[in-house]
Amino acid sequence: MAVWTRTRGRMMADPGLVVAFAAVGALLVLFVLYPAVRVLIYPRLADYLAIPDNPRWLQAARNSLLMMVLSTLTATAVGFLYAFAISRRDMPLRRLFQTLSVLPLFAPPFMVAFSYILMFGRQGLITKALFGLDVNIFGWQGLWLVQTVAFFPFAALVIGAVLEQISPTVEYAALNLGATEGGVIRTVLFPLARPGVAAAALVVAISVLADFGNAVVIAGGFPLLATEAWFRIEGLADLKGAAVAVALLIVPTMILFLLERYWVGQRTYTVLTGKGTRIEQPPTPPLIRWLLFGGCVVVSAFVVIVYVGVLTGSVATVWGYKWTPTLAHWRLGLAQGGPQLITSLKIGALSALLTSAVAVLAAFITSRPTLPLRNAIDFLAVLPAALPGVFIGVGYLLAFNGPPIILSGTVWILILALSFWHIPLGYQAARAQLKQIDRSIEEAAQNLGATGMRVLWDVYLPLLGPAFMASFINAFIRAVTNLSIVVFLITPRTLVATYSILAMIGGGFWGAAAALTTALLAIPLLGVGAARLVLRVGLRPIGAT
Amino acid sequence: MPDQPHVRLIEVTKRLGTHLAVDGVSLDVAEGTFMTLLGPSGCGKTTLLRMLAGFEAPDEGRILLDGADIAAMPAHRRPVNMMFQSYALFPHLDVAGNIAFGLKQEGLPKADIAERVADIMTLLQLDGLGERRPDRLSGGQRQRVALARSLVKRPRVLLLDEPLAALDRKLREETQFELMDLQARLGLTFVIVTHDQEEAMKVADRIGVMNQGRLVQVAPPEDIYERPVSRWVADFIGDVNLIEGRMIVAGAAAAIETAGGIRFRVGAADQGKAGETVWIALRPEKIAIAVVAGDQPAGAYCGEVVEIGYRGGTSLYKVRLDNGLVMKAAAANTRRSPAQPIGWNDRVALSWAPDAGVVLTQ
Numbered sequence: 086m087a088v089w090t091r092t093r094g095r096m097m098a099d100p101g102l103v104v105a106f107a108a109v110g111a112l113l114v115l116f117v118l119y120p121a122v123r124v125l126i127y128p129r130l131a132d133y134l135a136i137p138d139n140p141r142w143l144q145a146a147r148n149s150l151l152m153m154v155l156s157t158l159t160a161t162a163v164g165f166l167y168a169f170a171i172s173r174r175d176m177p178l179r180r181l182f183q184t185l186s187v188l189p190l191f192a193p194p195f196m197v198a199f200s201y202i203l204m205f206g207r208q209g210l211i212t213k214a215l216f217g218l219d220v221n222i223f224g225w226q227g228l229w230l231v232q233t234v235a236f237f238p239f240a241a242l243v244i245g246a247v248l249e250q251i252s253p254t255v256e257y258a259a260l261n262l263g264a265t266e267g268g269v270i271r272t273v274l275f276p277l278a279r280p281g282v283a284a285a286a287l288v289v290a291i292s293v294l295a296d297f298g299n300a301v302v303i304a305g306g307f308p309l310l311a312t313e314a315w316f317r318i319e320g321l322a323d324l325k326g327a328a329v330a331v332a333l334l335i336v337p338t339m340i341l342f343l344l345e346r347y348w349v350g351q352r353t354y355t356v357l358t359g360k361g362t363r364i365e366q367p368p369t370p371p372l373i374r375w376l377l378f379g380g381c382v383v384v385s386a387f388v389v390i391v392y393v394g395v396l397t398g399s400v401a402t403v404w405g406y407k408w409t410p411t412l413a414h415w416r417l418g419l420a421q422g423g424p425q426l427i428t429s430l431k432i433g434a435l436s437a438l439l440t441s442a443v444a445v446l447a448a449f450i451t452s453r454p455t456l457p458l459r460n461a462i463d464f465l466a467v468l469p470a471a472l473p474g475v476f477i478g479v480g481y482l483l484a485f486n487g488p489p490i491i492l493s494g495t496v497w498i499l500i501l502a503l504s505f506w507h508i509p510l511g512y513q514a515a516r517a518q519l520k521q522i523d524r525s526i527e528e529a530a531q532n533l534g535a536t537g538m539r540v541l542w543d544v545y546l547p548l549l550g551p552a553f554m555a556s557f558i559n560a561f562i563r564a565v566t567n568l569s570i571v572v573f574l575i576t577p578r579t580l581v582a583t584y585s586i587l588a589m590i591g592g593g594f595w596g597a598a599a600a601l602t603t604a605l606l607a608i609p610l611l612g613v614g615a616a617r618l619v620l621r622v623g624l625r626p627i628g629a630t
Numbered sequence: 631m632p633d634q635p636h637v638r639l640i641e642v643t644k645r646l647g648t649h650l651a652v653d654g655v656s657l658d659v660a661e662g663t664f665m666t667l668l669g670p671s672g673c674g675k676t677t678l679l680r681m682l683a684g685f686e687a688p689d690e691g692r693i694l695l696d697g698a699d700i701a702a703m704p705a706h707r708r709p710v711n712m713m714f715q716s717y718a719l720f721p722h723l724d725v726a727g728n729i730a731f732g733l734k735q736e737g738l739p740k741a742d743i744a745e746r747v748a749d750i751m752t753l754l755q756l757d758g759l760g761e762r763r764p765d766r767l768s769g770g771q772r773q774r775v776a777l778a779r780s781l782v783k784r785p786r787v788l789l790l791d792e793p794l795a796a797l798d799r800k801l802r803e804e805t806q807f808e809l810m811d812l813q814a815r816l817g818l819t820f821v822i823v824t825h826d827q828e829e830a831m832k833v834a835d836r837i838g839v840m841n842q843g844r845l846v847q848v849a850p851p852e853d854i855y856e857r858p859v860s861r862w863v864a865d866f867i868g869d870v871n872l873i874e875g876r877m878i879v880a881g882a883a884a885a886i887e888t889a890g891g892i893r894f895r896v897g898a899a900d901q902g903k904a905g906e907t908v909w910i911a912l913r914p915e916k917i918a919i920a921v922v923a924g925d926q927p928a929g930a931y932c933g934e935v936v937e938i939g940y941r942g943g944t945s946l947y948k949v950r951l952d953n954g955l956v957m958k959a960a961a962a963n964t965r966r967s968p969a970q971p972i973g974w975n976d977r978v979a980l981s982w983a984p985d986a987g988v989v990l991t992q
Contacts, residue, residue: 529714532708534706548721
């Protein structure tokens with residue numbers, strides 16, 4: 086027990102750290118664990134036992150799993166090929182492809198669906214105006230296409246990060262040992278990327294299951310668990326039904342999350358090299374290169390169409406009938422949605438600030454090797470990644486509607502829900518950055534008299550600047566464009582832009598919806614651009630001494 | 631209290647996992663000493679230093695500073711500063727900011743901080759670099775900043791973890807002299823960890839030689855070199871010939887006999903009893919080597935040169951003696967001539983004074 090007493094002794098010597106530890110722990114328990122538990126215990130056991138008797142539940146669960154399998158397969162496959170293509174230094178237009186694949190990450194989660202209705206639907210610019218076809222995009226096939234385009238960038242990001250780690254020297258080693266150029270790809274690069282592909286598939290699968298925005302816009306009468314929860318509340322005021330739906334939903338997302346974290350996450354290969362001399366990759370065989378290039382062009386076209394669709398939708402007079410440009414939709418959209426847009430930005434900024442502060446503090450605390458319970462904090466800080474937005478939405482609705490804490494109807498319930506849902510990414514970025522910082526830096530600070538909290542304030546916070554910014558940008562964009570949580574928590578006094586857009590799409594005001602979506606998209610993009618500019622000027626790269 | 635040691639370790643033991651990193655080490659360091667902990671990598675010397683700094687807590691034993699146990703004192707309160715092997719400069723602070731960091735933690739007035747930072751920068755020839763970032767400094771400058779940062783707090787003890795390992799040889803030698811000079815001027819207690827024997831010899835007042843977690847010998851450098859306590863110490867520091875044999879006569883005029891029946895006379899043996907297996911440790915530079923033509927000169931051993939290691943200032947000759955032993959002898963290259971005075975396969979005679987070797991029992 087000597088270890089325990091020594092740990093305690095050290096902690097007590099540092100009251101600041103103890104207070105921070107208690108505060109972060111309390112916040113995570115209250116705003117992550119508590120709502121989750123409330124959802125799960127809200128339906129009675131009988132309600133859970135009645136699930137098999139309700140064909141609607143079974144249908145929704147089956148459909149959700151079907152979409153998960155279909156969309157995950159295609160999005161991961163596309164993401165892998167795309168990531169592999171842009172990992173080749175000799176790929177033409179590599180930078181352009183790279184930028185295009187990142188763009189959907191900034192888009193509101195319903196945007197792909199909305200845009201594809203405009204482009205490929207019954208009144209579609211491509212299907213009707215260009216080819217004179219009559220296509221019904223609503224339903225599972227449309228959703229499949231939309232989810233593939235919406236989520237392949239996640240897969241490409243995860244797999245790309247793994248491919249980036251592969252040193253070109255292993256390719257040369259394989260060539261030197263007699264492998265052909267195609268053989269190198271098949272026998273070396275693909276196997277090395279395999280853990281990345283597995284991780285990507287799991288991340289995509291969770292996103293597909295949790296996808297609310299696209300599903301609610303394009304799935305039509307195709308019941309899914311994520312949308313079912315909202316229909317229960319919106320149409321029937323059936324809180325218990327909503328809780329059952331999201332409880333069903335987190336069974337697979339939790340399994341996928343745990344698989345990702347404790348199985349695939351441990352299995353990434355580290356390619357050991359000597360000194361890090363960066364040498365050029367060997368050239369990609371021409372046939373493979375041009376095939377990949379062709380694939381990238383097709384995929385990029387689908388991405389570009391998303392943006393073209395919304396942009397033209399915002400200026401065409403009557404979609405499908407009268408294509409002459411007009412600014413009427415912008416006027417209408419901004420007049421109706423302008424105030425909500427401002428509310429969205431305020432909520433986004435506040436919640437992103439809170440997200441980043443808690444994320445960085447939690448990362449600092451869990452990186453203390455001697456702190457007890459740090460694994461519990463670590464788990465709570467990444468847990469929201471496993472919880473679909475609709476689950477969080479229903480959870481907050483149930484948890485903060487009555488004592489001990491009543492928040493419903495206020496803007497704070499939105500801010501808190503969005504903040505704590507977005508913590509994992511910032512937290513993981515901060516953890517990764519903390520690992521980069523040599524341990525002796527902290528020891529030097531201690532040795533010079535800095536207490537635990539002074540170490541955080543004087544050393545880690547300045548060094549964690551980039552992680553904080555990354556977390557802030559990510560959380561801001563996601564909060565501003567969020568739909569899955571806000572639909573459960575808004576009231577007429579706290580309307581936000583995404584909800585207005587959804588209402589406009591539902592009401593057939595496509596032009597105004599497109600205009601407001603464009604505005605909603607432009608703001609984060611401009612924000613990121615500005616932040617990048619500030620970062621480049623204001624912060625130096627963090628290098629070891 | 632003049633005879634109370636400044637730093638005292640009593641039976642300190644530290645386990646890292648199942649590995650016994652430090653094994654029952656006791657050590658006294660007097661005030662104002664330049665103490666060097668020397669040993670191969672993994673011998674526990676850095677762990678010992680980290681326990682002094684408070685980064686690790688000993689599993690057993692006590693650590694006293696001026697007679698007071700500091701085991702419970704957290705790292706940030708110890709009047710002990712450390713210079714890190716990696717320097718651990720704060721990348722987000724400039725030179726002045728790095729040096730001022732520790733003073734700011736004490737909450738000193740701004741003017742005092744500025745003055746002390748300026749003083750130490752002058753002392754370490756860092757004037758004019760105050761606003762540079764660590765990544766804009768040369769290796770030598772970084773080393774000085776790290777030193778300044780740990781000195782500016784006026785610690786009771788300064789710990790230096792391989793402080794010169796990152797410097798190239800020339801700069802390292804210059805800096806060694808500067809460190810000695812600095813230590814003499816400030817009168818501080820320095821505890822330095824190194825794996826470089828030459829560096830330890832040069833800078834230290836006392837050397838503590840460590841192996842596998844144990845402190846095997848603590849003595850001034852010349853004692854470590856000339857009077858090692860074991861074969862391991864003799865072999866770790868410098869070159870040595872070890873001749874195994876049985877002690878025939880112990881004491882003031884000792885003699886030993888090898889398994890092949892060759893007798894060696896040794897001046898005086900501190901260790902060893904008659905009949906015991908012992909080793910003579912004989913440094914190559916204490917052996918005279920000369921080319922011989924005819925018979926074996928009296929008191930010398932003849933043999934053939936089998937290998938020559940040219941080292942610039944000196945050469946090391948490996949000689950197979952007629953009695954079967956292989957010995958190393960060093961000779962200074964006093965003349966600049968294309969042909970070596972002693973060549974391969976030359977017949978040579980080796981001789982040494984009776985007290986050149988030291989008798990070891992372990």
